[in-house]
Amino acid sequence: MARKNRPLLTDGDYCVRLINLDTHVLGLTAVDEDGFANVYINARQAQASQTAAFLHEMEHIKRDDFTAK
Numbered sequence: 105m106a107r108k109n110r111p112l113l114t115d116g117d118y119c120v121r122l123i124n125l126d127t128h129v130l131g132l133t134a135v136d137e138d139g140f141a142n143v144y145i146n147a148r149q150a151q152a153s154q155t156a157a158f159l160h161e162m163e164h165i166k167r168d169d170f171t172a173k
Contacts (some may be wrong), residue, residue: 131157
């Protein structure tokens with residue numbers, strides 16, 4: 105289900121997890137077929153980098169970058 109006409113995010117739209125990733129990866133997002141976003145932030149990074157990665161991933165979600173256009 106696409107997130108059409110839903111400009112604001114709620115915590116029901118995504119889940120954030122801190123996990124160990126390769127050190128060159130700050131974060132990534134995987135969106136399922138229902139439009140739910142799973143955001144993974146690298147636990148090996150400093151808090152400032154984690155915050156920046158989270159904000160970066162949220163921008164992808166808000167712009168709906170995961171929907172084929």
